[in-house]
C-alpha cells in the first residue's frame with residue numbers, strides 16, 4: 057500500500073450500518089500501525105455521527121501487505137501446493153478451467169457464489185457475467201444466509217423489500233420498539249444511540265432474545281423465548297391484541313387485505329399454549345402488548361434471531377401481522393423493518409447475484425423483466441438462463457457426479473468453509489470440485505482449497521456504491537493505492553470476460569458500471585436511475601427508489617416508504633395466514649439441548665478479516681460455549697473447561713463460558729472461527745421453503761466434557 061496523500065471521506069468495510077469515516081495519511085510510525093493511513097471521525101455523516109466500533113477503527117490494518125494476498129496463487133500439479141503465478145497465467149488458467157467444465161458438462165456445471173459485502177457495481181457485474189459469459193443459471197450468494205427470510209416476508213406483505221422503510225433517525229421519534237433477535241449493541245454499536253435516545257424521549261424498548269445480551273440489558277422488557285419459537289410468540293401477542301380489543305379496525309379495513317384468515321390463525325394460538333411453547337409467561341406477553349400498543353406509534357425490527365430459521369419467512373410474517381393489526385405500518389414513525397447485515401446486504405440483493413433476480417430487484421422469471429434487462433445488455437431475452445439454486449443447495453451440489461452437479465465454482469467475498477451450515481459437508485463438496493477459483497483479499501479457509509486464488513483490492517483501495525440498512529445508497533471512495541499485485545474484482549471480471557469471448561460489456565471502471573446499473577434498474581422496484589455519484593456525495597446518500605425524471609426537478613429519493621400506499625398491486629399490505637410449527641430438529645433424549653449461534657462484538661463473520669487484527673483477537677481470542685450454571689452443574693463443567701458439542705452433523709470443542717444470561721435449555725456459540733471450535737460443524741441446513749434460509753439459529757445437540765481438561 058502506498059501512503060494516502062489526501063484526506064478522504066469514505067465508509068467502513070464491514071457491516072450494514074456503513075459508518076462514515078475519514079481516512080487520512082498517518083504521520084510518522086510512532087503509532088505503531090502497520091499502514092500509512094489512519095481513521096478519523098467524520099462527525100457530519102448522519103448515520104453514525106463519527107462513532108465507530110473497534111472493527112471499523114482497526115480496519116486499515118487489513119490493508120497491510122503483511123496479512124493479505126498480493127500475488128495470484130495457482131495449485132502446482134506436481135506438489136499440490138499453492139504457488140505464486142503471474143496474473144496472465146493465473147487468468148488463463150481460470151478461463152481454461154471454467155471453459156473446460158462448461159465444454160464437458162454444460163453451462164450449468166459452472167457455478168458462482170458471491171457476497172453481500174460486494175459493492176453494487178460488483179454484484180451487478182457478477183450477475184451479468186454469470187448469465188452472459190458463463191451462460192449459467194447457477195449463481196447465488198451469502199446474503200441468502202442473512203436476511204432472505206425478511207426479504208421474502210417483506211415482499212409478500214408490502215410488495216417490496218427494503219431493510220428499513222425509514223431512516224434510523226426515526227427510531228427515537230416512535231413510542232416503542234420491539235426488537236426481535238438483534239444484538240445490535242454488539243453487531244452495530246453506533247446504532248445503539250438511537251435506541252438510547254428513544255428511551256430518553258420517553259419511548260420504550262422490548263428485546264426478544266433467548267439470551268440476556270448487551271442489547272437486552274438496555275430494554276424496558278426482555279422476553280427470552282426458547283430458540284425457534286418466535287412464530288408462536290408473535291401469534292400469542294396478536295391473539296392478545298385481538299382479545300383485548302386493540303385492533304386498529306379502520307387501518308385494517310382501509311390499508312390491508314387478508315385479515316380474517318390471519319386473525320383466525322392467531323386466535324387458534326392461546327396465550328397459555330404460547331407460554332408452554334416459548335417459555336415466555338402470559339403476564340410477560342400481556343406486558344409486551346401493553347407496551348407496544350399504548351403509544352401512538354411503534355415499530356417492530358427483526359434481525360437474524362427470528363429470520364435464520366427454517367420457518368423464518370412465516371416468522372417474520374407473523375411479526376408483520378402484529379404491525380398491521382395494530383396500524384403500526386405505513387404511517388410516520390411506525391412500521392416493520394429488518395436490520396440487514398453485511399456492508400451491502402441490501403444492495404447486494406438488488407442487482408442480480410441472487411439466484412432468481414435481475415438488476416433493480418426484478419425477477420428472473422418475469423418476461424417483462426427479462427426483456428428490459430436483456431435490452432440493456434444487448435442480448436435476446438431467450439438467451440438469459442432461468443433461476444438457479446439457492447446458496448446451500450448450490451454448495452451441496454458442488455462436485456457431484458450427476459447430470460446436474462456443479463463441477464466448477466467461482467467464489468467471491470464469502471468464506472463458506474467457516475460460515476455455511478453443515479460446514480464439514482460443504483468443505484467436502486468444495487474439495488470434490490473439478491475447478492475452484494477464489495477472489496479474496498486474504499488467504500481465507502475457503503481460498504486454501506482453490507486451484508487458483510486471485511488477490512483483489514478492497515474498500516479503501518477502490519470506489520463503489522453500497523446500500524445501507526436504511527436503503528440509503530452511499531459512495532465508498534478510494535482513499536489509498538492498492539498493493540501493486542492486486543486487481544479489483546471488476547478488473548478480474550473484465551479480463552475473464554475478454555478471454556471467454558466478451559471483449560465488450562464488462563468495463564472495469566466502477567463509474568461506467570454504475571451508469572449501466574442505473575439503466576438496468578430503471579423502472580424496477582429498486583430504481584437507481586436518478587442516483588449519481590455526485591448526488592450521493594452532495595446529499596450524504598440517496599434513498600431508493602429514485603427514478604430519473606425527464607425534465608423538471610430531480611426525484612428527491614425515498615427516505616420513507618409506504619406512507620401513502622404499500623407497493624403491492626392494490627396498494628394494500630397483505631396479512632400472512634401463518635401458524636406455528638416446530639423447528640426442523642427438536643431436542644430428544646440423544647440430543648437434549650438447543651444450540652443457537654451468532655456473533656460477538658470484536659469479530660466479523662467468518663473472521664477472515666478481523667482474525668488478522670491483533671487488537672480484535674485480544675478482545676475475542678476464540679470460540680466458546682455459553683451455558684447456564686444449571687446445565688454446567690449437570691455436566692460437572694467449570695468455567696473454561698473444554699466442552700464437546702455434538703449434533704447429527706458433527707462435533708465442535710470450545711471452552712465453557714458459564715453465565716445466567718442464557719436459558720438453561722440452550723447453549724450459544726459464535727461462528728467466527730474455523731477448526732475444532734467451528735460452530736457450523738454442528739448447524740442444521742434445513743431450509744425455509746420460501747426463502748431457502750438455513751436454520752442457523754436452532755438445532756439439537758448433546759453437550760459433554762471433552763476430557764483431558
Ligand SMILES: Nc1nc2c(c(=O)[nH]1)N[C@H]1C(S)=C(S)[C@@H](COP(=O)(O)OP(=O)(O)OC[C@H]3O[C@@H](n4cnc5c(=O)[nH]c(N)nc54)[C@H](O)[C@@H]3O)O[C@H]1N2
Pocket residue numbers: 071072202236237238239240242243244264265266267269282283284285286359360361362396397398652653654655656657658659660661662724753754
Ligand atoms: N460484531 C459483529 N457485527 C456484525 C457482524 C459480525 O459478524 N460481527 N455481522 C454483520 C451481519 S452480516 C449481520 S447479518 C448482523 C447480524 O446481527 P444480529 O442479528 O444482531 O446478530 P446475531 O448474533 O447473529 O443474532 C442476534 C441475536 O439473536 C439471538 N437469537 C438466537 N436464536 C434466536 C431465536 O430463536 N429467536 C430470537 N428472537 N433471537 C434469537 C442471539 O442470541 C443473538 O443475540 O451483524 C452485522 N454486524
Ligand SMILES: Nc1nc2c(c(=O)[nH]1)N[C@H]1C(S)=C(S)[C@@H](COP(=O)(O)OP(=O)(O)OC[C@H]3O[C@@H](n4cnc5c(=O)[nH]c(N)nc54)[C@H](O)[C@@H]3O)O[C@H]1N2
Pocket residue numbers: 171172173174198199201202203360364397398467468469470471472474475476477495496497498500512513514515545653654655660661662663664665727735736739752
Ligand atoms: N452458525 C452461523 N453461521 C452463519 C451465521 C450465523 O448467524 N450463525 N450468519 C450468516 C450470515 S448472516 C452471513 S452474512 C454469513 C457471512 O459469512 P461469509 O459469507 O463467510 O462472510 P465473510 O466472513 O464476511 O467473508 C467475506 C470474504 O470476502 C473477502 N472480501 C472482503 N472484501 C472483498 C472484496 O471486495 N472482494 C472479494 N472478492 N472478497 C472480499 C473477505 O476477506 C472474506 O474472506 O455467515 C452466515 N453464517
Ligand code: SF4
Pocket residue numbers: 068069070071072073074075104107108109110111112113243244245246
Ligand atoms: S458498526 Fe459496522 S459499519 Fe460501523 S464501524 Fe462497526 S463494523 Fe463498521
Ligand SMILES: [Mo]
Pocket residue numbers: 201202203397398
Ligand atoms: Mo449477515
